[in-house]
Amino acid sequence: MKGGVSIERRAVLRVLGGAGGAALAMGLGACSPSLSSDARKVRIPISDLPVGVRVRVVYAGHPVEVLRTAEGVTARSLLCTHMGCEVRWSQGTETYNCPCHGGVYGAGGVVVAGPPSHALRSEPVRIQGDAVVLGG
Ligand code: FES
Structure with a gap:
């Protein structure tokens, strides 16, 4: 379609x-x-x-x-690899932040903090x- x-x-x-x-x-x-x-x-x-x-x-x-x-x-x-919440880009910190359990991903999508074990x-x-x- x-x-x-x-x-x-x-x-x-x-x-x-x-x-x-x-x-x-x-x-x-x-x-x-x-x-x-x-x-x-x-x-x-x-x-x-x-x-x-x-x-x-x-x-x-x-x-x-x-x-x-x-x-x-x-x-x-933009789905967090922990449990699937939608992450949001923060221009101020240049990170993707997950609102559910505090997962943080760097600009390249790699995990920098929190429970996710895999990159975006x-x-x-x-x-x-x-x-x-x-x-x-
Ligand atoms: S769903 Fe993103 S940190 Fe848990």
Whole structure:
């Protein structure tokens, strides 16, 4: 299934239809990005991913952060590896913090404190033409 959405600042909109539905939220900027998805992939126009802006995408029911840098693009699951709470990025400490049991992950997703025993999971992502493609 394919579909597009318009996004407003701090808004989370769900692409309609199917388990592969996706949503996207941006914490910064006044962009109106759009994305499309099918059951296995989320495509985000690269013009909607400013360098250095962390974008939260919900893909197949799981929150994922997509970050474009000068070197490329990364995608990281935001599910804490301890018991699955959603971690939040703190710009002040440059860590991902888990609100449930105090898990703390560094900027690269590795555990720096608390009960998690594994790093945040990286998700497959690539730049394909004028879009960032998340998923298989
Ligand atoms: S669920 Fe994150 S520290 Fe327990």
